[in-house]
Amino acid sequence: MFEHFTHRLVETSEANINLRYGGSGPPVLLLHGHPQTHVMWHRVAPRLADEYTVVCADLRGYGDSSKPPTASDHEPYSKRAMARDMVEAMQDLGLDRFAVVGHDRGGRCAYRMALDHPDCIAALSVLDILPTYEHFTRTDMAFAMGYWHWFFLAQPHPIPETLISADPDTFYLRRGRTMFEPQALAEYKRCYSNPITINAMCEDYRAGATIDMKLDEADKFAGRRIACPVQAIWGxxxxxxxxxxxxxxxxxxADHVEGHGIDCGHYLAEEAPDETLAALKSFLQRTLKTR
Known part of the structure; x- marks a missing residue:
């Protein structure tokens, strides 16, 4: 699925990050969503690599990256911790400044990276998300019903882990499976069927409802803003x-924000790869050439 890409397991100061990289040109980091892995970019990354050095990485807790022990404050699964991993992994590849594209949970890591490491991030594209703070503070019945899994996964261990482990396919594929290539789906199932991964993914959401929310809130009230150009696209x-x-x-x-909706569901890069690729290329060509 990633012909001409090189596979690496990069050891950072806190985690081992599983990734693939290929292509040449300005560097672009692609981050996946829940409960997927870097494989979700298989329809986009090879074509993007015609013009860019593309890195596709598994977030800590996902895929074949580390699942470190958690803590009472869930900091090991915060987006700040995930951002540290990715900055170090990119530096290990010799890439100190780059664009980052994040879908779903990867988008949360991506915008946290832009806030915490502004010198490293040249451009930010987020797919189908808003900042965590905005979701929680604007929650109403419609959001709670539509995003019920946020509140379920954030419940104390081992409640969600026990229930999900009884039938991972039913939980993780509740939105359907026809949008996924069989090879990609098999990879997702291999990973999300692992009880250690299930626990780590729940920790991601526990962090979202606690430390991530607090960090976002602090930035919001301190007036910290994302310095680089931002693209938001959504299904x-x-x-x-x-x-x-x-x-x-x-x-x-952020001051520089652009974007639009795409005629698809949540999984933009797999449901509408051509449209997603076109949107990313347009944004990256303009932002990376001018900075």
Missing amino acids: LKNGLERWYDVLAVWREW
Whole structure:
């Protein structure tokens, strides 16, 4: 699925990060969502690598990256910790400044990286998300019903782990499976069927409801903003646009914001790879050439 890409397991100061990289040109880091792995980019990354050095990495807790022990404050699964991993992994590859594209949970790591490591991030593209703080503070019944898994996965161990482990396919594939290539789906299932991974993914959401929320809140009230250009794209069939003015919300966090909806569901890079690739290329060509 990643012909001409090189596989590496990069040892950072806190975790081992599983990744693939290929291509040449300005560097772009692609980060996946829940409960997937870097394989979710298989329809986009090879074509993006025609013009860019593309790195696809598994977040800590996911895929074949480390699943470190957690802590009472869930900091080991915070997006700040994940961001540290990715900055170090990119530096290990000799890439000190790069664009980052993140879908779902990867998008949360990506915007945290832009806030915490502004000198490293040249451009930021987020797929189908808003900042964690905005979701939680704007929660109403519609959001809670649509995003119920946020509140379920954040429950104390071992409640969600026990229930999910009884039938991982039913839980993780509840949105369907036809949008996934069989080879990609097999990879997701291999990873999300591992009880250690299930626990780590729950820790990701526990961190989201605790330390990630606190970090976002502190930045919001301190007036910290994302310095680099930001692109937000989202699936029109997933519902984000029904609840929010997506670009208006992101403009509360950054000065340079652009983007649009794409006619697909949540999994943009797999449901609408051509449209997703076109949007990314347009944004990257303009932002990476001018900075």
